[in-house]
Structures are given as structure tokens and as C-alpha cells.
Amino acid sequence: MSRIGKKPIQIPEGVKVTLGNSSITVEGPKGTLSRDIPKEVEVAVESNTVVVSRRSDDKRGRSFHGLTRTLIDNLVTGVDKGFEKGLQIHGVGYRAELQGPTLRLFVGFSKPVEYTIPEGVTVTVEKAVNMVVSGIDKEFVGQVAAEIRSVKKPEPYKGKGIRYVGEIVRRKVGKSAGA
DSSP, X not given: OOTTTTSOEEOOTTOEEEEOSSEEEEEETTEEEEEEOOTTEEEEEETTEEEXXXXXXXXXXXXXXXXHHHHHHHHHHHHHTOEEEEEEEESTTOEEEEETTEEEEESSSSSOEEEEOOTTEEEEEXXXXXXXXXXXXXXXXXXXXXXXXXXXXXXXXXXXXXXXTTOOOOOOOOOOOOO
């Protein structure tokens, strides 16, 4: 039995969970999210908890059990508190600035890279080198943060580029003059 899958999900105050035929909709103070439920699992809403159980014990059913529980938990957490992903810019002269719905990144190219921020997430820039991507959908916040990071990934020799907060970049030793 999946240890994660059998944990019930607590529904906080102000969050409403609605089950459809093969989907679940979660409404909260920050917005509304919905997701399709795989046919291998069964979802039940009991008072202020959501319980996920599997219909069969085959490999596919076991695979979807914990995954579905975690995805539903992310929906509940997203509409209640939201998610954030932090990014840092390292490098001399590297910086970011917001111009309306566009994020301009000055990361060593001849022209600034312009990234249009999609609907559903917000990006804030602090001190020109720290960015925070926030929203209610965990997958979408992570995807937008990954797209911003992919503009200039941290390189291993000097560590310059865009990295996640807390990310450790393994540094390499450069060339040395031989005798």
C-alpha cells in the first residue's frame, strides 16, 4: 500500500472541493483549479478530508495512487496559500527588471532577453538580482521558473547565470599553466 496515497488530505477553512465524473475542482481564496482523475483511482470527499484509494492492485493502479493524492494536495495548497519559486542572478552586470507584463533579463548578451510573463503567475524582482515566481498552480510556477532559468543556466567555471534559490552549482577548475 502506498504510504503517501493512504494519507488523507485535510481541507482548510475557506476551501471547497467538488467531485465531477472524472475530475476534481478545488475553489479557494486565491482561485480555482481542476484536474482530471485517472480511472485507476477513486476519490472521496468526507466532511473536511479527501481520501484517495485505488480500484485495483495492478502496477498502474499502484503508480497512480500516490501521484493522484499528491496532485490533489497541491491543488488544495495552491488555492489556499499559493506557491513560490525563487531565482537568483549571479554575474557582474547581470540584472533583471520588470516592464509591465515583460521581464527583461540583462545576462551578458548583446541585447536584453525579453520574457513575456504568462497569465496565472506573477514575477517580482527584488534588488535587480532576486526574482520570485508565484502562483496557485505548482506545475505552472515551476515551468515558468524553469523557462526563465533556461535563458542563462549557471555555468560551471565562474558560476554566472540564473539559478534557483538554494541551488548548488558544482564548480570546475579552469585551465592551469603547465610547466
